[in-house]
Amino acid sequence: MTSPNAQPTKRAKLTKPAKRADRFHLTTAIPYVNARPHIGHVLEWFQADVINRYQRLLGKRVMFTSGADENSLKNVQAAEKAGVPVSDWLDKYAQIFQDAYQRLGIELDEFRRGSDQTKHWPGVQQLWRATDQAGDLYKKTYTGLYCVGCECFYKPEELVDGRCPQHQESPQQVSEENYFFRLSKYQRQLRLLIETDQLKIVSEKFKKEVLSFIDQGLEDFSVSRRAGRARGVGVPVPGDDSQVMYVWFDALTIYMTALGWGYDHQRWLRFWPADVHFIGKDILRFHAVYWPAILLSAGLPLPKAISVHGFLTADGRKMSKSLGNVVDPFQLIERYGLEPVRYYLLRYIPSHGDGDFSYDSFERLYTAELANGLGNLCSRVAALCHRAGLAGGDGQAGADQLPAFSPQVAARLDELELGEALEIINQRVAAADQFLSDTAPWTKRVEAQAEVLRAAVQQIVQIATNLRPFLPQTSRAILEHFRQQRVAALAPLFPRLEQS
Numbered sequence: 101m102t103s104p105n106a107q108p109t110k111r112a113k114l115t116k117p118a119k120r121a122d123r124f125h126l127t128t129a130i131p132y133v134n135a136r137p138h139i140g141h142v143l144e145w146f147q148a149d150v151i152n153r154y155q156r157l158l159g160k161r162v163m164f165t166s167g168a169d170e171n172s173l174k175n176v177q178a179a180e181k182a183g184v185p186v187s188d189w190l191d192k193y194a195q196i197f198q199d200a201y202q203r204l205g206i207e208l209d210e211f212r213r214g215s216d217q218t219k220h221w222p223g224v225q226q227l228w229r230a231t232d233q234a235g236d237l238y239k240k241t242y243t244g245l246y247c248v249g250c251e252c253f254y255k256p257e258e259l260v261d262g263r264c265p266q267h268q269e270s271p272q273q274v275s276e277e278n279y280f281f282r283l284s285k286y287q288r289q290l291r292l293l294i295e296t297d298q299l300k301i302v303s304e305k306f307k308k309e310v311l312s313f314i315d316q317g318l319e320d321f322s323v324s325r326r327a328g329r330a331r332g333v334g335v336p337v338p339g340d341d342s343q344v345m346y347v348w349f350d351a352l353t354i355y356m357t358a359l360g361w362g363y364d365h366q367r368w369l370r371f372w373p374a375d376v377h378f379i380g381k382d383i384l385r386f387h388a389v390y391w392p393a394i395l396l397s398a399g400l401p402l403p404k405a406i407s408v409h410g411f412l413t414a415d416g417r418k419m420s421k422s423l424g425n426v427v428d429p430f431q432l433i434e435r436y437g438l439e440p441v442r443y444y445l446l447r448y449i450p451s452h453g454d455g456d457f458s459y460d461s462f463e464r465l466y467t468a469e470l471a472n473g474l475g476n477l478c479s480r481v482a483a484l485c486h487r488a489g490l491a492g493g494d495g496q497a498g499a500d501q502l503p504a505f506s507p508q509v510a511a512r513l514d515e516l517e518l519g520e521a522l523e524i525i526n527q528r529v530a531a532a533d534q535f536l537s538d539t540a541p542w543t544k545r546v547e548a549q550a551e552v553l554r555a556a557v558q559q560i561v562q563i564a565t566n567l568r569p570f571l572p573q574t575s576r577a578i579l580e581h582f583r584q585q586r587v588a589a590l591a592p593l594f595p596r597l598e599q600s
């Protein structure tokens with residue numbers, strides 16, 4: 101029935117012009133909203149928000165979208181456990197997530213809920229019909245080991261001691277007739293697209309992981325569930341009421357329905373394909389294999405890049421309620437402030453690898469790079485300018501004429517290497533400090549002193565310009581301060597931490 105080596109059929113190209121280069125679409129992953137956002141969510145959102153701000157600062161028209169995966173058996177079970185109707189449960193958590201974005205200073209253009217029957221369901225069904233018309237859906241009876249937590253089937257050899265490797269729970273033996281998607285048909289095409297970076301997986305380590313998964317041979321996967329087993333939750337399969345769609349087929353489509361796919365075609369065309377999906381490594385396979393294959397089948401353009409982050413541990417151990425070591429990102433922000441937490445997650449935690457949180461490393465980084473680094477540099481130069489009564493700034497405060505991003509920083513941002521970009525910026529802070537010590541303006545006469553201070557202010561303005569996507573509030577405060585005609589003394593940007 102399926103021939104793994106069959107070439108995908110040629111499909112009609114989109115007749116509309118491709119998305120213009122001055123437009124940019126990025127997404128965060130579409131989470132289950134059955135708990136409060138954890139620090140892993142916040143890490144991912146900060147990463148995406150840096151690129152959101154960076155692309156806007158480059159003058160592009162940006163669409164920054166996310167949403168909630170709501171048509172899941174997991175949500176039904178959680179609502180039942182809490183003794184509330186599922187819709188109330190979903191409303192509550194969708195709101196909690198949207199409030200969290202707001203509190204974190206992250207401005208999404210669209211948050212698409214999976215339960216939205218007007219702006220989401222028609223798009224999912226349209227995508228289903230497109231893959232069906234391509235001949236890529238067929239029905240078959242399947243028996244397998246299913247983890248509700250993961251919403252996916254496992255092969256026995258993928259289990260650890262008979263349990264799901266993610267949830268440490270025994271999967272259920274499930275046997276039923278479902279629709280299957282001909283993933284096997286796209287094996288060669290997918291491999292080529294990923295190998296050649298037409299679909300770029302960042303970083304290289306994750307790209308290799310995907311390629312090796314593809315090389316093991318792609319098997320067709322089930323894209324529907326018996327409506328009864330899904331407890332009636334889910335997008336109905338067009339023309340077959342007995343089946344609802346597999347949550348991944350449904351949730352991944354949020355990337356397109358957030359733009360208008362299924363109800364506003366023009367708007368969708370303006371921004372699709374996504375320039376980058378930000379995800380965690382646990383859902384790499386769904387994004388780098390399943391999703392592009394579905395899009396290929398439907399004849400739609402693929403996302404250009406997938407930026408993959410790792411997991412966070414606390415003091416070297418997995419965070420868990422039973423260990424009592426779960427780090428609440430909002431408590432952290434309460435204690436240290438929004439931007440220090442943002443800086444830490446972007447700078448100390450690897451952009452594309454696992455990282456370890458500890459209060460110790462947090463406070464060390466804060467003290468070294470924010471209080472003693474950037475903050476002290478700014479206070480020092482401001483104080484010298486003030487004492488000298490010098491016109492330090494370019495008098496452009498409030499005007500738009502800022503220097504451009506440094507090419508090295510821009511290059512790292514283009515490559516989605518956010519930690520490396522911050523590393524370069526931090527080196528510039530150290531270099532500016534060194535410049536002050538070397539030139540010792542306080543020993544110089546008025547003219548020479550003014551020259552040195554103007555150079556130092558220029559360095560600070562360039563540093564703050566580069567920092568805009570990373571620390572929006574701090575960089576704005578620095579730029580406003582140092583671009584005044586007369587630079588006044590400056591209160592510490594990052595107060596020293598009290599010894600706890």
Ligand SMILES: [Zn+2]
Binds near residue numbers: 250264266268
């Ligand atoms: Zn699982």
